[in-house]
Amino acid sequence: MKKIIVIGGGAAGMMAAVSASQHGGQVTVLEKMAVLGRKLSITGKGRCNITNIADKQTIIKNIPGNGSFIYSALHSFGNEDIIDFLHSQGVMTKVERGGRVFPISDNAKDVVGAFQKAFEQRNVQVVTGQGVKRILVHDGKVTGVLASNNVEYVADAVILATGGSSYPGTGSNGDGYRMGQIVGHTIVPLKPSLVPLEVEEDWIGELQGLSLKNVEARVIFEGKKVADDFGEMLFTHYGLSGPIILSLSKKVAELLNTKPGQDVYLEINLKPALTAEVLDKRIQRDFEKFARKQLKNSLGELLPAKMINVMIDLAHIDPDKFVHQITKIERARLQEQITNLTFTITGTRPVSEAIVTAGGIHVKEINPKTMESKLIEGLYFAGEVIDIDGYTGGFNLQAAFSTGYVAGQSAAEK
Ligand SMILES: Cc1cc2nc3c(=O)[nH]c(=O)nc-3n(C[C@H](O)[C@H](O)[C@H](O)COP(=O)(O)OP(=O)(O)OC[C@H]3O[C@@H](n4cnc5c(N)ncnc54)[C@H](O)[C@@H]3O)c2cc1C
Numbered sequence: 001m002k003k004i005i006v007i008g009g010g011a012a013g014m015m016a017a018v019s020a021s022q023h024g025g026q027v028t029v030l031e032k033m034a035v036l037g038r039k040l041s042i043t044g045k046g047r048c049n050i051t052n053i054a055d056k057q058t059i060i061k062n063i064p065g066n067g068s069f070i071y072s073a074l075h076s077f078g079n080e081d082i083i084d085f086l087h088s089q090g091v092m093t094k095v096e097r098g099g100r101v102f103p104i105s106d107n108a109k110d111v112v113g114a115f116q117k118a119f120e121q122r123n124v125q126v127v128t129g130q131g132v133k134r135i136l137v138h139d140g141k142v143t144g145v146l147a148s149n150n151v152e153y154v155a156d157a158v159i160l161a162t163g164g165s166s167y168p169g170t171g172s173n174g175d176g177y178r179m180g181q182i183v184g185h186t187i188v189p190l191k192p193s194l195v196p197l198e199v200e201e202d203w204i205g206e207l208q209g210l211s212l213k214n215v216e217a218r219v220i221f222e223g224k225k226v227a228d229d230f231g232e233m234l235f236t237h238y239g240l241s242g243p244i245i246l247s248l249s250k251k252v253a254e255l256l257n258t259k260p261g262q263d264v265y266l267e268i269n270l271k272p273a274l275t276a277e278v279l280d281k282r283i284q285r286d287f288e289k290f291a292r293k294q295l296k297n298s299l300g301e302l303l304p305a306k307m308i309n310v311m312i313d314l315a316h317i318d319p320d321k322f323v324h325q326i327t328k329i330e331r332a333r334l335q336e337q338i339t340n341l342t343f344t345i346t347g348t349r350p351v352s353e354a355i356v357t358a359g360g361i362h363v364k365e366i367n368p369k370t371m372e373s374k375l376i377e378g379l380y381f382a383g384e385v386i387d388i389d390g391y392t393g394g395f396n397l398q399a400a401f402s403t404g405y406v407a408g409q410s411a412a413e414k
Contacts (some may be wrong), residue, residue, distance in 0.1 A: 001026045004411050009036035009181075011159030011397050012174065012383025012404035014115040017229060018085070020159070021122040025217075026122045027408075028155075030147060032131030032171055039170035040238040041165065043401045044100075044399065046107030050086070051079040051401070052394040053099040063399055064250060065193065065389035070290040070364040070402050077405035079398055089114035094127035100394050135160065135179050141308050142378035144360025151216040157378045157411035159371075161404060163297035164357025164384040165190055177360060185374050187310065191257075192354030195388040196241035200344040203310055207235035210306045217244050218273035218309040219251050220265040220342075230272065239369070240266065240343065247357060247392055253348050270303070280336055287331070290326045296414060298323045303338070311337050358395050360387040370410035371403055378414075380407040 005012045007033030024189040029036070043049060052059060058375050060067040083101060091114045092104040096320045103110045119126055131148040135158055144154040162176030163268050177187045211234045227248050237272035248266070255264045270377050283302065290298035294357045296319035299308045312319045315333040350414065351357055365374050367383050373379040383400040390396045 002156040002412055002414075003154065004028070004157045004159065004408075005030060005153050006159045006161055006408075007135075007145060008161040008163060008176070008383075008385075009033075009126065009128070009162060010163050010383060010400070011037070011040050012163070012385075012400035012407075013159065014040075014112075014119075014158045015082075015401045015404030016161055016380075016382045016408035016411075017124050018115060018118045018122065019405040021124050021408075021413040023412035025037045025157075025407045025408070025412030026254070027122075027124045029126045030130045030132050030145070030153070031126065031128045032175075034118065034129050036126065036128065039167060039172060040397075041108050042167075043108050044102060045071040046108050046341050047102050047106045047391070048111045049394040049397065050093065050101045050111060051101065051398040053079060053101060054096055059395060059398060061394060062395040063388060063390035065358050066363050066387055067390065069366075069368050069386070069388060070399050072369050072396075073135075073402040073406040075197045076409070077402045079394075081405070082401045084281075085118075086111065086409065089117050091367060097372035098393055104168055120297055131175070132179070135174075135181050135183050135376075136261060136378075137376055140375075140377060142376055155378075157380060157414070159380040159404075159407045159411055160385055161382040161407070162385050164360065165351045166192070166354045166357045168352055171378065172357075172384070174357075176283065180381075180385070183379065184292050185261055186366055187386040188362050190351055190357050190359040190360040192351045193253070193358040194392060195252055195348045195353060196236060196251065197239045197245055197252060197345050198347045198349065199239040199266075201345050202341070203313070204239060206310055207306055208237045208294055209370045210235045211242065212268075212270065213302070214273070215244070215371065216269040217248060217253050218269070219248050219255075219268055221255050221259075221262070222305075222366065226255070233268070238349070239345075243392060249348060250358075250391070252345055256345065258261050259288065266343045268343075269339045270307075270340055270341065276335065276339070277340065280331070283331055283335060287323045287387055291322075293323055294320050295318065295323055311341075314341075319370065336395075355392070356389045357384060358387070358389040360385050363387055369406075370414070371407035372410055372414070378411075380411050382407040
């Protein structure tokens with residue numbers, strides 16, 4: 001029986017451990033946190049968007065950071081396979097908007113529980129509160145790992161599944177990159193992916209905490225729209241966050257990095273379902289209704305309360321003016337703000353605040369069919385520690401599960 005050590009009990013490491021044990025390996029998971037799957041437990045706002053029901057090509061397209069690298073792994077273990085695995089452990093799933101799959105219970109901890117149950121069934125040994133500081137290599141072959149308490153664990157194969165550098169409080173603090181680098185692997189520079197954006201406009205503070213649904217956001221560069229999305233967003237004290245902003249952040253970060261010094265704007269349309277004409281009629285209707293009120297007291301049905309003063313100010317209208325005195329030009333300026341609320345992007349938040357870390361172990365140094373290192377025999381990689389990153393929608397966890405499954409199988413069978 002091959003002895004296999006999995007470093008990291010996150011999504012990829014737990015899947016790798018199940019797979020290695022299913023394929024005949026004797027598995028030990030070393031997890032430095034006190035519990036398994038800390039990050040998995042907070043995914044999808046605590047609901048865990050496990051995967052996406054899209055076909056394989058679409059999944060790969062939704063992993064702009066080296067999606068094609070997981071092509072083979074996705075064939076070995078795809079979205080239906082992770083769903084089947086969870087069902088086999090009693091965790092039923094449902095499909096929501098955009099093909100996103102969640103546990104029926106809406107509780108991410110149930111997904112962690114499914115792995116724990118599988119570990120008990122398969123005698124996978126789990127040591128929590130046990131970090132690893134080094135991978136041990138002799139003559140180009142893995143021999144085990146050195147734990148942070150200086151205990152050596154001997155192994156025939158080691159699977160490095162330590163995650164990225166984002167949300168370090170969950171345990172993923174970049175240890176894996178350092179361990180990989182020490183044994184000779186190249187680390188593609190780390191960058192935040194799916195990350196909130198910082199803006200120049202200081203009045204953003206007035207909108208802090210406001211969340212908007214059904215809005216459109218557009219990235220504008222050199223006067224042209226280069227990306228857009230529709231859905232939910234959030235204002236913070238430094239800028240913009242929420243699902244559609246995170247999705248657009250990859251494009252924004254790319255522009256900020258490749259074209260430094262050039263302005264990148266984000267425009268928000270608060271009423272994307274209305275044409276200009278319909279919106280104008282809508283505003284006029286409200287103005288008739290509130291004709292005797294001051295402008296600042298007349299927009300409550302059109303805009304969230306927190307936005308009213310900001311929008312009137314941006315439209316350069318006197319907030320104390322009575323509605324019946326508002327001119328057509330002023331009304332047009334207000335409409336312009338409602339449909340083209342513009343922010344100047346100054347940067348992204350750091351990697352630690354990103355949902356996913358882009359960069360990591362170079363994919364060219366990993367065999368995509370087995371996840372084995374091309375440099376060190378018996379060393380395997382799985383999950384976010386590899387230079388892979390996807391969009392929101394369940395694609396990052398699917399990448400972790402697919403690479404984890406293949407790494408576990410290959411480590412056990414080789
Ligand atoms: C807030 C948030 C929400 C998210 N929501 C979703 C979602 O709904 N759907 C989706 O697809 N993706 C989501 N993601 C992304 C997804 O969680 C990650 O891509 C995924 O967890 C990566 O899996 P992993 O196993 O590679 O890494 P992780 O899940 O980060 O696991 C790595 C594990 O390794 C351990 N570890 C690290 N260093 C050591 C060491 N030296 N020794 C021992 N153990 C170590 C860590 O403690 C950790 O438990 C979300 C991310 C965040 C931050």
